Amino acid sequence: MDIKSAVLQLSSIAQEARLEIFRLLVQVGTEGLPAGNIGERLQIPASTLSFHLKELSHAGLVNSRQVSRFIYYSANYEAMNGLLVYLTENCCAEEGCNPIAACKTE
Amino acid sequence: MDIKSAVLQLSSIAQEARLEIFRLLVQVGTEGLPAGNIGERLQIPASTLSFHLKELSHAGLVNSRQVSRFIYYSANYEAMNGLLVYLTENCCAEEGCNPIAACKTE
DNA sequence: ACAATGTTTCTATATTTATGGAAATATAGA
DNA sequence: TCTATATTTCCATAAATATAGAAACATTGT
DSSP states (O other), rough: HHHHHHHHHHHHHHHHHHHHHHHHHHHHHHEEEHHHHHOOOOOOOOHHHHHHHHHHHHHEEEEEETTTTEEEEEEOOHHHHHHHHHHHHHTTTOOOOOOOOOOOOO | HHHHHHHHHHHHHSHHHHHHHHHHHHOOOOOOOHHHHHHHTOOOOOHHHHHHHHHHHTTTTTEEETTTEEEEEEHHHHHHHHHHHHHHHHTTTTTOOOOOOOOOOO
């Protein structure tokens, strides 16, 4: 993980609509949700939602896959864990404290 | 932790200079470093640095204390842990996975 | 009180980001 | 092929953020 990727990922969730989207996807699980469903739940206009989903995808924090007419978006747990590890890296150089625990990445 | 605070904290580290500052402070430990020292290490002009430190302080991710003429800035480990927990909250509702481990907060 | 050092505020400018309507594109079923 | 549905791209506008020099402010030692 380099600093530019970390900033990109952090920027992608440093915005209220996108953080809501991301957290929703994290909670929903690996299946994910179709874009329209996300927009409906969070009350976000389609074009705005599309913009935000692109930001999240581009940062690598969410994945997408097409299922017939729908595009399913889901959290990228591996990327999320990578980011958390990066933030806490060497955080306890002196005293040693517990490393961060990983969330599901299957 | 509410979403507005989370966005504020994420925004504060979603910027290259500030992420560098934050990570430096996380690695340095609870003692922290005087502003000038940070600026010297990271090659950031005083006024720019001051702006960034204010952002980080305002978000609550770093603390400051005055020691004679110097102002020491240090990572707020409790706030950092709170943010990490917020991001991973309910991340494994279905299957249950390890909760995040805390870093030093003494 | 004065000088030296450390830090912040003021200011202007440049750059990036967010928003959502309208139009375009893609997929699937009749 | 025509139609309905899902999603994205285009576009213009509005708002927020980053940068750093110069000036101001604070603290300490002489």
